[in-house]
Amino acid sequence: MTASDPGPPVQLAGAGKAYRVYRRPLDRVKEVFWRRPCHDPLWALRDVDLELTCGETFGLVGENGAGKSTLLKLVAGTLRPTVGRVRVAGRVAALLELGAGFHPDESGRENVLLMGALNKVPTRALDDYYRSVVDFSELPEAVLERPVKTYSSGMFMRLAFAAATAVEPDVLVIDEALSVGDMHFQKKSLDRIMYFRESGRTVLFCSHNLYQVRSLCGRAAWIHQGRVVALGATEEVVTAYEAHERARTERARVAAPASGAAWRPVAAASAPVRLVAVTIETPDGVNPTVIETFQPVRFVIEVDSHEPRPFHLGLAIRRNDQENVFGTATHFLHADASLQGVGRQVAALRIPAFPLLSGDYALNLYVLDDTGLQVLDMAEGILPFRVLHAGREFGLVHLPHEWELPS
Ligand SMILES: Nc1ncnc2c1ncn2[C@@H]1O[C@H](COP(=O)(O)OP(=O)(O)OP(=O)(O)O)[C@@H](O)[C@H]1O
Incomplete structure (x- = not known):
């Protein structure tokens, strides 16, 4: 001074x-x-x-x-x-x-x-x-x-x-x-x-x-x-x-582990399919703690399958108050879009422009049988991440929109 x-x-x-x-x-x-x-x-x-x-x-x-x-x-x-x-x-x-x-x-x-x-x-x-x-x-x-x-x-x-x-x-x-x-x-x-x-x-x-x-x-x-x-x-x-x-x-109980490596699948070793690894990929790297709204995001899921029977994967993004923001599964789009085969299988959910606005989130993952009804393995509240939105819109999600103003 x-x-x-x-x-x-x-x-x-x-x-x-x-x-x-x-x-x-x-x-x-x-x-x-x-x-x-x-x-x-x-x-x-x-x-x-x-x-x-x-x-x-x-x-x-x-x-x-x-x-x-x-x-x-x-x-x-x-x-x-x-x-x-x-x-x-x-x-x-x-x-x-x-x-x-x-x-x-x-x-x-x-x-x-x-x-x-x-x-x-x-x-x-x-x-x-x-x-x-x-x-x-x-x-x-x-x-x-x-x-x-x-x-x-x-x-x-x-x-x-x-x-x-x-x-x-x-x-x-x-x-x-x-x-x-x-x-x-x-x-x-x-x-x-x-x-x-x-x-x-x-x-x-x-x-x-x-x-x-x-x-x-x-x-x-x-x-x-x-x-x-x-x-x-x-x-x-x-x-x-x-x-x-x-x-x-x-009064949420956020039991999310700090990184993807810390979680364990709940299925027994004898289960037909088990989750092995989950990663989040963005242009900033793997498992970032922060995702920017509109960034392309891939959720990559690896499983070990011990039987040739088909199975499905489900993924939900949930907010830190346990509210499910979005959930999807492989059988929602096409009933026959299952995974199949013995050994390591890798699937990814790709979101071209991540639409969530600022907030704290985590993933829930499910491996489901060929009917999509029975849960074979699951991991909830994993890979916590924060979304930051650089713009001024507020709320939970960015909806495509445009203002029509009088000329
Ligand atoms: N004059 C005072 N004597 C004793 N304690 C006080 C006094 N003023 C504030 N406090 C205490 O100090 C703490 C901080 O109070 P402060 O008013 O700074 O909080 P605040 O963040 O402004 O809260 P709010 O959002 O409710 O206005 C509280 O525990 C309050 O009870």
Whole structure:
């Protein structure tokens, strides 16, 4: 860092925050008078190393109580880290939880003027600042004369967003703000965030709306139990978080082994046909951990057949919440398309352009008798892989589509 290069706009190094939890209200008083700790520390955040760059919109995702708001408050300067360092270059404005920073008994107008003064808006510029906040919020003057405790959450957020962004901060911290307010105001707020990004300002954005995080943020971090467990390109981080959330919600038991070599067929050694090996081939190699949407993919299945009787193969792709996404078998297309013969047999299922969107998946494989009814051997939840989609479509699968727009 030099005088001409102020360094990253936001930098956290080994930052952690422990809240003080008092078992009884009296313990707080005792602590003051007895001058010895009467609280339990609750570590809401630990070991956070994070650097944001100028002009980036950075997303934070994580489940309730993960520590996201705590991190935002450290950056906003409303909390101090218990350990480590938090450094923010330039003016920071924050939209934290509803009500933070505003005095409920004061009017909207007084609160806005106070916010301007706190953010060092020069006295001669306060009128202009106030006017720009009012214009952006679109709240009538009569409303601005009322105490903010009488505002609806939407009205409150309109004023808070307008006041925080009108100070033209270098770093803008937003906690869930965009989920409040009507569509018109959400659109205005998003436009303002875009403008911030384009004018080289840094935005730290936390939301449970993963569509918004994907749309707005180039990079993101997933906070889990107070620690950063994933940090990088938004699509990768959000996909990993979504997979975790699905597994948690569905209480899935993901018993998938780490590689194809780790699974064993369930059939007895005497079974007429046994699975020997399964591999996934893409242009990136064999058994990749990541498949990109639209890549050509081959699932190659090797079996050992001990009898000359025909048999069939079945393959299903399942998501990590155990939902079958797609299943097929050799006898589905042609009843006589069986495999036959004694010895090693290799078959492949080829998907020219893999249509699944971002998510975590694994394979289920079945060897079936000539009727397709009896399972001779099987392996479930094997070769787990992650799909990443570079485009912005969301959901489970990419459907061929086109937009027809008025000319
Ligand atoms: N003032 C406080 N005193 C004590 N514990 C707190 C305080 N604020 C937050 N916590 C605790 O710290 C942990 C992290 O909370 P935080 O609000 O940062 O989570 P979050 O990820 O923002 O959650 P949410 O998505 O629900 O807003 C939680 O266990 C929470 O109960």
